[in-house]
Amino acid sequence: MPEISLFKEVSLHHYLILSALIFSIGMIGVMMRKNLIVILMSIELMLNAVNLTFVAFSYYLNHLDGQILVFFIMTIAAAEVAVGLAIAIAIFKKFKKVDIHFFERLKG
Amino acid sequence: MEGLLFYILAAFILVFSLAVIVVANPIFSALFLVLSMISLAFMFFLLQAYFIATVQLIVYAGAVMVLFLMVLMLFDLKKEIDIFSSGQRLGGLKIASAGLLTGLLLWSIHYSIGLFQLQPEKVLDAQGQMEQTKTLSVILFTKYLFAFEALGFLLLLIAIGVVALSRIKGGTHARD
Structure with a gap:
């Protein structure tokens, strides 16, 4: 693939690379941040990267099943955020902070 | 453009x-x-x-x-003093592992891109867009009907679970 065509036209390549980069940013956020809420946001970033992959494949393979899967992923993500935030509120009620370190010594 | x-x-x-x-x-x-x-x-x-x-x-x-x-x-x-959870060495290790995964992903993308039978892309007009959304809904309610129903049930479970979770007393590290 010659270097010129990388900037001339957009192909499936570009979308997949962008999606991989967003996924990595989200993964770094999950591993590095302390605040539980920001960790949940990073998980959302990773899910969005996967959504982008599905939509790009759906467009370039001319197949609509990918978009259905994106629909499902969005629903699951919303549910996951609801549960995660409920847990965060429960943690905040006990410790007055939402650090991930409080999860190290959970019991009962 | x-x-x-x-x-x-x-x-x-x-x-x-x-x-x-x-x-x-x-x-x-x-x-x-x-x-x-x-x-x-x-x-x-x-x-x-x-x-x-x-x-x-x-x-x-x-x-x-x-x-x-x-x-x-x-x-x-409150203003967070240190926002990252780990020290310099462990943090560097984490970033290096994420970079390794990124490299692997980009490498596999580069080598697998020729395997797909890409369709020539087409620009949809207004009629085509409506057709696309219609096809999407038809697939959702025929081929993926079971998954759709299961998703509805899952959402019900989540709603009940969140309410139950927000009402817990005691549990983890209960002091009083």
Whole structure:
């Protein structure tokens, strides 16, 4: 693939690379941040990267099943955020902070 | 034209996503996440997934982010001193492992791209867009009907579970 065509036209390549980069940013956020809420946001970033992959494949393979899967992923993500935030509120009620370190010594 | 739009949107998404994990204040993180999701919705428009783009705007940039912001405002936020969870050495290790995964992903993308039978892309007119959304709904309610119903049941379970979770007393580290 010659270097010129990388900037001339957009192909499936570009979308997949962008999606991989967003996924990595989200993964770094999950591993590095302390605040539980920001960790949940990073998980959302990773899910969005996967959504982008599905939509790009759906467009370039001319197949609509990918978009259905994106629909499902969005629903699951919303549910996951609801549960995660409920847990965060429960943690905040006990410790007055939402650090991930409080999860190290959970019991009962 | 389409290429230029892609690169602008890609730059927006990358910068905003990076800002989400770098900014110290969680409220700013949430706002940057909203911007990133809106840019991603425009990218879905670019990929001619109109229904998905609209749902992304309504559900993600609307509902989910409002939920995030409300919970953040419920908390008494103080300025965070150190936002990262690990020291310099462990942090470097984590970033290196993430970089390794990125490299593997890019490498596999580069070598597997020739395997797909790519269709020639086509630009949909207004009629085509309506047809696409119609086909989407038909697939959703025929081929994926069981998954759809299971998803509804899962949402019911989640609603009950969240209510139960918010009512717990005692449990972890109960002091009184």
